[in-house]
Amino acid sequence: MISMQKQIKLINRPKATPTKKNFEMVNAPIGEASEGEILLKTVYISVDPYLRGRMNDAKSYVPPFQLNEMISSGVIAQVVFSKSSLFKKGDVVLGSLPWQEYSIAKENAVRKIDHTIAPASAYLSVLGMTGLTAYFGLLDIGKPKAGETVVVSGAAGAVGSIVGQIAKIKGSHVVGIAGSDEKVKFLLEELGFDAAINYKTQNVAQVLKEVCPNGIDVYFENVGGEISDAIFPLLNNFARIPVCGAISAYNNEHADVGPRVQGYLIKTSSLMQGFTIGNYSSRYGEGAKDLATWLTQGKLKYEETITEGFDHTIDAFLDLFKGTNIGKAIVKVSDIE
Amino acid sequence: MISMQKQIKLINRPKATPTKKNFEMVNAPIGEASEGEILLKTVYISVDPYLRGRMNDAKSYVPPFQLNEMISSGVIAQVVFSKSSLFKKGDVVLGSLPWQEYSIAKENAVRKIDHTIAPASAYLSVLGMTGLTAYFGLLDIGKPKAGETVVVSGAAGAVGSIVGQIAKIKGSHVVGIAGSDEKVKFLLEELGFDAAINYKTQNVAQVLKEVCPNGIDVYFENVGGEISDAIFPLLNNFARIPVCGAISAYNNEHADVGPRVQGYLIKTSSLMQGFTIGNYSSRYGEGAKDLATWLTQGKLKYEETITEGFDHTIDAFLDLFKGTNIGKAIVKVSDIE
Numbered sequence: 191m192i193s194m195q196k197q198i199k200l201i202n203r204p205k206a207t208p209t210k211k212n213f214e215m216v217n218a219p220i221g222e223a224s225e226g227e228i229l230l231k232t233v234y235i236s237v238d239p240y241l242r243g244r245m246n247d248a249k250s251y252v253p254p255f256q257l258n259e260m261i262s263s264g265v266i267a268q269v270v271f272s273k274s275s276l277f278k279k280g281d282v283v284l285g286s287l288p289w290q291e292y293s294i295a296k297e298n299a300v301r302k303i304d305h306t307i308a309p310a311s312a313y314l315s316v317l318g319m320t321g322l323t324a325y326f327g328l329l330d331i332g333k334p335k336a337g338e339t340v341v342v343s344g345a346a347g348a349v350g351s352i353v354g355q356i357a358k359i360k361g362s363h364v365v366g367i368a369g370s371d372e373k374v375k376f377l378l379e380e381l382g383f384d385a386a387i388n389y390k391t392q393n394v395a396q397v398l399k400e401v402c403p404n405g406i407d408v409y410f411e412n413v414g415g416e417i418s419d420a421i422f423p424l425l426n427n428f429a430r431i432p433v434c435g436a437i438s439a440y441n442n443e444h445a446d447v448g449p450r451v452q453g454y455l456i457k458t459s460s461l462m463q464g465f466t467i468g469n470y471s472s473r474y475g476e477g478a479k480d481l482a483t484w485l486t487q488g489k490l491k492y493e494e495t496i497t498e499g500f501d502h503t504i505d506a507f508l509d510l511f512k513g514t515n516i517g518k519a520i521v522k523v524s525d526i527e
Numbered sequence: 528m529i530s531m532q533k534q535i536k537l538i539n540r541p542k543a544t545p546t547k548k549n550f551e552m553v554n555a556p557i558g559e560a561s562e563g564e565i566l567l568k569t570v571y572i573s574v575d576p577y578l579r580g581r582m583n584d585a586k587s588y589v590p591p592f593q594l595n596e597m598i599s600s601g602v603i604a605q606v607v608f609s610k611s612s613l614f615k616k617g618d619v620v621l622g623s624l625p626w627q628e629y630s631i632a633k634e635n636a637v638r639k640i641d642h643t644i645a646p647a648s649a650y651l652s653v654l655g656m657t658g659l660t661a662y663f664g665l666l667d668i669g670k671p672k673a674g675e676t677v678v679v680s681g682a683a684g685a686v687g688s689i690v691g692q693i694a695k696i697k698g699s700h701v702v703g704i705a706g707s708d709e710k711v712k713f714l715l716e717e718l719g720f721d722a723a724i725n726y727k728t729q730n731v732a733q734v735l736k737e738v739c740p741n742g743i744d745v746y747f748e749n750v751g752g753e754i755s756d757a758i759f760p761l762l763n764n765f766a767r768i769p770v771c772g773a774i775s776a777y778n779n780e781h782a783d784v785g786p787r788v789q790g791y792l793i794k795t796s797s798l799m800q801g802f803t804i805g806n807y808s809s810r811y812g813e814g815a816k817d818l819a820t821w822l823t824q825g826k827l828k829y830e831e832t833i834t835e836g837f838d839h840t841i842d843a844f845l846d847l848f849k850g851t852n853i854g855k856a857i858v859k860v861s862d863i864e
Contacts, residue, residue, distance in 0.1 A: 243794075414787055433793055446787045447786055447787065450751055450752070450773070450776065450785045452748060452801070453783065456801040456802075457588055459806055462789075462792060462800075464791070464792030464794070465793075
């Protein structure tokens with residue numbers, strides 16, 4: 191039995207875009223499970239843009255990562271050895287776990303998943319935090335109605351791709367904004383969006399006017415910045431803006447400056463609301479049920495960009511800020527046995 | 528009987544801050560009331576910052592004023608001659624009427640007010656649109672709770688002064704931001720605010736930290752601009768921002784630029800909502816009743832800056848953008864007889 195494993199630690203805080211120099215891979219003992227604990231082998235690691243915020247030493251909705259400690263995120267793992275009556279060897283579980291090849295977890299820190307109804311990785315994407323983020327942000331704040339126009343930025347990403355499909359299920363006219371022709375094609379041909387804009391090659395403000403002839407009722411905000419600025423002049427009365435992410439600003443060293451939004455909000459009586467998925471923890475069951483139903487009905491598709499090998503975890507994280515991924519970014523560390 | 532009167536027309540659209548050159552005072556016949564109409568003598572004219580927006584040729588929540596037509600706003604008037612069974616000579620009414628000394632109005636365009644329970648001018652201020660704007664914006668969107676911290680900008684103005692007092696009635700810690708030491712004194716000594724900041728002489732961001740030791744739960748937005756920018760870093764989780772006005776930007780010729788707010792809204796799950804009082808038209812009765820009750824109980828004070836004489840109406844409007852008024856700006860055109 192092996193006794194050593196690899197771990198990934200944050201060794202200094204990124205100033206702008208994170209680089210490999212911010213992290214260190216070290217060898218460390220796996221350790222032993224005590225009573226009520228389980229030894230887990232890491233299967234999939236979720237890499238997410240919000241982790242960038244936790245690398246700053248700043249107050250936010252989750253505490254910052256500590257220096258010289260491991261990064262942690264959503265992880266799918268398999269029980270190797272159990273000292274808990276709740277789990278047995280071979281169980282597949284989901285939890286917030288450190289970036290390492292093996293973890294010792296308390297029995298209440300993870301929950302079992304059923305990977306016969308969907309692949310285990312789906313519990314990090316469409317059936318996990320990103321699917322639930324799309325679900326609650328869109329339906330609880332955005333409240334799209336049939337015939338309304340819903341625009342989503344970061345549309346080919348983990349959250350955006352689900353947002354657009356749920357809006358289609360609700361009968362809305364759905365427009366996606368993304369960063370490549372490949373993504374635009376994916377949105378139109380795979381996900382059934384009504385229109386899609388490549389912000390790198392097209393004039394977003396101008397194309398939005400053409401593809402939103404009735405204005406914009408819901409804007410699901412994933413990116414912030416200039417793309418977002420183009421939305422405000424097109425808002426209809428009583429528009430809703432769930433503010434989920436602002437990836438364009440995460441690596442800014444200086445203040446993120448743009449047109450102030452107050453005037454637009456007043457003119458249209460529109461609402462902007464920031465949220466994080468934790469706000470909805472008491473309602474996860476409701477969302478997970480609808481998402482699973484739509485998935486099995488074939489109404490919801492999901493895409494994953496899977497990077498193979500624990501050694502490439504940092505690369506997979508850094509790739510998030512290059513804008514090349516489609517769907518959910520996941521690192522595959524081992525096979526389920 | 529006199530047959531001619533003065534009227535004020537918009538003759539060209541202001542590019543930045545309005546000036547006298549945008550308006551013209553003309554003489555015109557008073558006209559005659561037809562069946563179902565009443566002849567009204569103007570008593571009080573309401574001058575309001577939102578009228579500036581209607582002077583632009585731009586889509587907003589109210590249509591723009593037409594060139595070479597009269598400005599109109601909230602007016603208190605007295606019936607001189609009635610061809611309606613609903614009104615008799617001497618009745619005092621409230622309506623949206625043109626800026627002129629006499630008006631012919633259809634009987635359904637105005638409503639009678641009872642100026643024995645409060646001075647007639649109060650129906651343009653605390654018991655009128657500005658009181659209702661404060662009431663619904665603060666209570667329906669801001670939802671202040673006892674012990675929470677409420678900050679209001681434009682705090683000595685028509686809306687802000689009522690907002691702060693209602694927040695005090697609800698048991699909140701109330702901080703006002705205003706533009707002179709006289710206003711600060713008024714907020715602290717007359718209206719019972721817990722703290723007040725003179726943004727012209729004090730560092731708003733720094734003083735806010737001192738007077739809001741528990742952060743900010745509600746920010747009632749009247750001004751926009753740099754004052755508003757100082758609020759966002761201090762927002763508590765689940766803060767609410769009713770966006771009522773952005774007077775600092777009304778006269779901007781160029782885009783109003785500042786720190787983007789998305790990141791702050793995400794970190795704190797905060798809400799910003801634009802509104803106009805028309806959204807609440809079905810609930811005016813509810814607000815008017817509470818405001819009148821608080822007024823008679825002495826819990827609500829109101830201040831008016833009254834300019835005497837129809838000839839000074841334009842001056843009174845232009846003064847709004849100088850930031851010198853306290854409370855509601857009103858022009859007194861004639862006495863109630």
